[in-house]
Amino acid sequence: MQCEELTELLAASAEAGSAAPSVIVDARARAHVEGCLRCQAELAQYRKLLRALHNLRTEVLTPAPGLVADVFAHLEEAGERHAVRSLVRGRRVAYAGGLAVAATAAGAGAAYVLVARRGRKLRAAS
Amino acid sequence: MPDELAELVAAARSGDRAAFEELVRATSAETYTLAYRLLGNEEDARDVVQETYLRAYKGIERFRGDSQFSTWLYRITANCAATYLGRRARHRHDELSDEAPLADVSPDRDPQGLAMASNLRDRLNEALEQLPPRLKAVIVLRDVYDLPHEAIAAELGITESAAKVRLHRARRRLREQLFPLPGEEEEARAV
Ligand SMILES: [Zn+2]
Numbered sequence: 001m002q003c004e005e006l007t008e009l010l011a012a013s014a015e016a017g018s019a020a021p022s023v024i025v026d027a028r029a030r031a032h033v034e035g036c037l038r039c040q041a042e043l044a045q046y047r048k049l050l051r052a053l054h055n056l057r058t059e060v061l062t063p064a065p066g067l068v069a070d071v072f073a074h075l076e077e078a079g080e081r082h083a084v085r086s087l088v089r090g091r092r093v094a095y096a097g098g099l100a101v102a103a104t105a106a107g108a109g110a111a112y113v114l115v116a117r118r119g120r121k122l123r124a125a126s
Numbered sequence: 127m128p129d130e131l132a133e134l135v136a137a138a139r140s141g142d143r144a145a146f147e148e149l150v151r152a153t154s155a156e157t158y159t160l161a162y163r164l165l166g167n168e169e170d171a172r173d174v175v176q177e178t179y180l181r182a183y184k185g186i187e188r189f190r191g192d193s194q195f196s197t198w199l200y201r202i203t204a205n206c207a208a209t210y211l212g213r214r215a216r217h218r219h220d221e222l223s224d225e226a227p228l229a230d231v232s233p234d235r236d237p238q239g240l241a242m243a244s245n246l247r248d249r250l251n252e253a254l255e256q257l258p259p260r261l262k263a264v265i266v267l268r269d270v271y272d273l274p275h276e277a278i279a280a281e282l283g284i285t286e287s288a289a290k291v292r293l294h295r296a297r298r299r300l301r302e303q304l305f306p307l308p309g310e311e312e313e314a315r316a317v
Contacts, residue, residue: 060154074180
């Protein structure tokens with residue numbers, strides 16, 4: 001087994017929180033690392049790197065003033081765009097609703113005419 | 127998640143706008159920090175923060191309380207940053223050289239070994255900034271912010287195996303640069 005083949009595994013094993021070769025799950029790879037100073041050193045260096053990266057989490061930048069105000073303005077602006085869109089959509093719904101009412105009225109009218117005619121027919125038959 | 131934050135999240139989920147605004151105030155510096163790390167400059171980071179909170183506002187009803195609010199917000203930030211980077215790459219007028227260095231760092235809480243720690247921290251920040259954005263995003267999200275591989279892949283719009291390949295490339299570059307093994311030092315200095 002070549003050291004080069006193990007580098008990704010060493011980095012991933014360092015995530016386990018220890019730099020001891022025992023963190024390596026794969027038995028063949030672990031046997032190699034236990035007998036290889038270079039891989040042991042590389043594992044230890046990956047462990048240091050991961051710890052340092054993890055510690056960056058506590059670092060919080062201070063944004064230049066006005067960020068929160070910008071966020072609120074952006075929300076407001078999007079809210080207005082949304083309101084305009086729903087207004088337009090609302091009008092469309094109202095318009096479509098109007099048409100539906102008209103259609104129903106027309107339908108009802110037609111039905112009434114039909115009934116009236118039938119009535120007349122019935123009367124005529126009797 | 128701290129109790130006050132949990133309460134704010136619950137109120138915001140039920141449509142309380144003031145609670146959402148309070149959440150923005152409580153988390154904006156952290157969101158900005160992640161955006162800055164992913165994008166490498168202040169202006170883009172600010173744009174992405176605005177977009178992140180807009181998406182969070184629209185989606186907060188769908189946020190399930192079982193995951194951490196901060197993790198949820200990091201995922202949205204990562205996704206917005208990826209979209210932004212994609213757009214930036216398409217009309218590539220920005221100069222990489224004028225990207226501002228990481229500044230205004232909050233003081234270290236560990237007074238012991240402060241000089242050494244902050245020295246390593248500076249070098250690490252510098253090395254991170256030099257990574258190509260594709261590699262940087264994956265290592266920042268995984269190794270600094272602890273997002274799972276599958277979340278990183280989903281937010282960056284890549285496969286999980288691509289995310290893992292990028293992660294290893296990024297780790298390897300940083301390891302060689304900051305913690306070179308005997309024989310690697312010459313190469314690291316040449317980079
Ligand atoms: Zn070896």
